[in-house]
Amino acid sequence: MARDMSDKEILKMELDQLKKEVSTARTPVTANCAETISFVEGLAPNDPLIKGVPDDKNPYKGDKGGSWLVIWAGGTYWYLFGKPSPFSLESVRPPGPREYDQKKRDKVIKQGFSLDKVPQNLDVIVIGSGIGGLTVGATLAKAGKKVLVLEQHDQAGGCCHTYIEKGFEFDVGLHYIGQLHENSLLRISFDQISEGQLEFQQLNQHFDTIxxxxxxxxxxxxxxxxKTDMKAHLMKQFPDDTEAIETFFKIMKISAKKTHYLATLKLIPQWVSLFLLKSGIADLFSPVFRLSxxxxxxFVNTLTTNKDLHVIFSYLFYGVPPKxxxxxxxxxxxxxxxRGAYYPKGGASEIAxxxxxxxxxYGGNCLVxxxxxxxxxxDKGAAYGVKVRKGQEEVNIHAPVVISNCGIFTTFQKLLPPEIRVKPDIQERLDMMKHGxxxxxVFSGFEGTQEELGLESTNFWLFKNNDMDKSMDDFFALGKEEAPDNIPMMFITMPSAKDPEAKKRHPGKSCMTILTMVNYEWFEEWKDTTVRKRGDEYYNYKMRFANNLFDWACTLFPKIKDKLVFQDVATPLTNMHYLGAQRGAMYSSxxxxxxxxxxxxARNRCNTPVKNLYISGQDVFSNGIAGALHGGLLCASTVLDHIVYIDLLLLKKKLKRTKARELAQLAKKKLQ
Known part of the structure; x- marks a missing residue:
């Protein structure tokens, strides 16, 4: 769709076309890869682009035809399947007993940096231990690479880490994950990079309240x-907008089934991706290229005028107004x-x-x-290692591949040498992104069980009005002093009510995390102060936000006010210190x-203008835990020059066949 398109009639025409294409949408990832790879190796013999070419100039015709076709087919097969897979069913084992001993856990997730802990003959250095960095690190390790992950904080995990204070354990970034049902691609990915050791608790069917x-x-x-309840339940609440909901769910289906086309744009040569897009060929494959x-x-204005439903279609906010x-x-x-919302058993830190x-x-390590x-x-413009601060000194660590999982702005503006930062191709990549x-x-701890306090695993999203665009624009345009008293929206989650093992680890205690989005500039004057020593003005200012948010939460959960025994507040400056998040943006760019x-x-890909330097995480594709994990898989595919998604899909097919055999044998036994 054209960038400046605004005509509602044209939008409706496009929408009608999308509806038709839903029922005819085809091709799994493997087929898509074969089709796009064909543009790398050469056009297919019957492609309309080469019809009419004289036989003596057409490599697919005459004596050369057979050999060219064999080379093309062989090259495509080798590219897709010719390299060993880092994944296998055999590497997945039944989950072991949960490790509750914090000292033993700390030896893994809080192992401090020293040179003697750095593996010899490194193949890869990963900067940042968020889920994107850990995913690419584990995938490359399973592919035979010796990997070192370096984390600036005192605990690994990035937004997947938890922290314990006064007997309360808080998740800082992982609040729930979807698409972890049996044999889903995301579940298989987690099983492979943890070798089957991660377990997830499915939350209540009613997982969100707005x-x-x-x-x-x-x-x-x-x-x-x-699968059917989500749409049916929404239609019951909006009986006059069933057609709008039906269309939106068709768009959801297209988006879910065809997003891999967008991912593929990052895996094939950039000139091929741009050719497919600029020529219009890509749009023949799927409407997803216009939808993105x-x-x-x-879009939703073409579906309904119901502003409450507009909010429902965009309620999972990440700092960007729907418009x-x-x-x-x-x-x-x-x-x-x-297909369900899930939470890691044992808490979010289990992931790291x-x-x-x-x-x-596999011989690697992760050091904090x-x-x-x-x-x-x-001097040839290739990355060959990193400098690590150790006290007052700097230590050089070398590896032929460097992967940054700390965001494109930190990577290009802070970590590259000054003479490299100013190069036009680096600036061009930076210009594609904006700061998030x-x-x-607000982290709150209460004395009392979830039953006593009326807490539940359901998440709550609160909006003061149903015009998200206006309320977000108005809020972010406010001055520093007005902002704390005019917060338009917030999210409430209760990690202690989600994890069934929280009662064992922290009996008699409950906790709540409240989140909203703010401007970094409101806190910028304290950027040069030290964490936990920023002064009374800073404390009083952040508590104006925190008190308003907590009071709003108390309107839903009145029992928590008298049971509050601990409260901690994280501002953008806090996120910068502990998460390394540029300007405190937990969702990165x-x-x-x-x-x-x-x-x-197509242009925003894992490889960078600096040879041997790659980008992983949320800045590669999309936000959240799943988005960052896929950023790691895309990065691993780029480094290995091998599409690991194909390996995951082959495992998915094997597991499906195994399950079918088991069900058939079970049915046979029942009949006997």
Whole structure:
């Protein structure tokens, strides 16, 4: 869809076409890869682009035809299947007993940096231990690479880490994950990088509640998981908008089934991707290339005038108003939970704990308190290692491949040598992105069980009105002093109510995390102060936000006010210190509409203008835990020059066949 398209009739025409294409959408990832790879190796013999070419000049005709076809087929097969897979069913074992001993856990997730812990003959250095860094690290380790992951914080995991204070354990970034049902691609991915050691608890079918308005004007809507239940339940709540909901769910289906086309743009040569897009050939494969560049508000305006339903279609906020966000991303976020919402048993830190052990199993390591100060680049423009600050000194560590999982701005603006940062191709990549909004979190601990306090595993999304575009624009335009008293939306999650083992680890205690988005500039004056020593003005200012958010939460959970015994607040400056998040943006670079136009997707890839330097995580494709994990898989595919998704899909088919055989044998026994 054209970037400047605004005509509603044209939008409706496009929408009608999308509806037709839903029923005819085809091709799994493997077929798509074969089709796109054919453009690398050569056009297919019957392609219309070469019809009419004289036989003596057509390599597919005459005596040469057979040999060219064999070379093309052989090259395609080798590219897709000729390299050993890092994944196998045999590497997955039954989950072991949960490790509750914090000292033993700390030896894995809090192993401090020293030179004697650095493996010899490194193949890969990964900067940052968020899920994107750990995913690419574990995948490369299983492919035979010796990997070192370096983390600036004192605990590995990035947004997947938890912290314990006064007997309360809080998740800082992982609140729930979707698409972890049996034999899903994401579940298989987690099983492979943890070798089967991660277990997930499925949350209640009613996983989200949305409140719009305040006081007597407050409306409540509930979101249910389930292949058919999600849509049916929403239609019950909006009986006059069933057609709009039906169409939106068709868009969700297209987005979910065809997003791999966008990912493929990053895996094939860039000139091929751009040729497919600019020529219009890509649009013949799928409408997903137009959807990715279509604004959410612009699109839903063609479906319904119901502003409450507009909120439902975009309620999973990540700092970007719906008018500036992609309908593809917003619909993907909702579809993500269609088959259920899940939470890691044992807490979010289980993810880092088990993936690091996979990296260690294959000769690698993950070390914390290891801030990288610079990426080493030789006179030929190739990365060959990093400098790590150790006290007052800097230590050089060498490896032929360097992967950054700390965001494109930190990587290009802070870690590259000054003479490399200013190069036009580096600036061009930076110009494609904008800084994301800062995150603000309130961590509250209560004496009492979830039953006593009325807490539940369901998440709550609160909006003061149903015009998300206006309320977000107005809020972010406020000055520093006005902002704390005019917060338009927030998210509430209760990790202690989600993890069935929380009662064993922290009996008699409950906790809640509240999140909203803020401007970094409101806190910027304290950027040069030290964490936990920023002064009374800073404390009083952040508590104005925290108190307003907590009071709003108390309107839903009145019992918590008198049971509050601990409270901690994280501002964008906190996120910068502990997470290494540039300007406190936990979702990394802004996920705006410009970023998701198909051509921008094709250009924003894992490899960088610096040879041997790669990018992983949320800045590669999309936000959240699943988005960052896929960023890691895309990065591993790029480094290995091998599409690991094909290996995952082959495992998925094997598991499906195994399950079918087991069911057949079970049915046979019942008949005997």
């Amino acid at each position: 409140y719009i308005g305040t006081g007597d004007e407050k409306r409540e809507y509930t979101i249910f998981s389930g 560049g279509t604004g959410a508000t612009e 500036d966000s992609s309908i593809l991303i917003n619909s993907l976020l909702i579809h993500h939970y269609k 704990f088990h993936i690091i052990r996979t990296i260690q199993k 308190r290891a801030p990288v100060s610079q990426i080493l680049v030789n 909004r800062g995150s603000f979190l 802004e996920h705006n509409l410009d970023r998701f136009h198909a051509e921008a997707v």
